[in-house]
């Protein structure tokens with residue numbers, strides 16, 4: 273399942289977007305982005321929650 277997520281959708285003025293198969297790497301990429309670009313330290317759980325809120329199941333996450 274492909275995740276499409278834009279920073280803009282979360283109220284950031286930011287062009288960052290993700291459009292890829294969800295994997296552990298996706299979560300790390302999002303965490304890194306939020307921390308480096310926005311100074312927000314989201315936990316893995318928080319990021320997973322964001323993804324789930326987009327209607328994605330985390331069962332499909334590939335290791």
Ligand SMILES: [Zn+2]
Nearest residue numbers: 279284286288
């Ligand atoms: Zn951003």
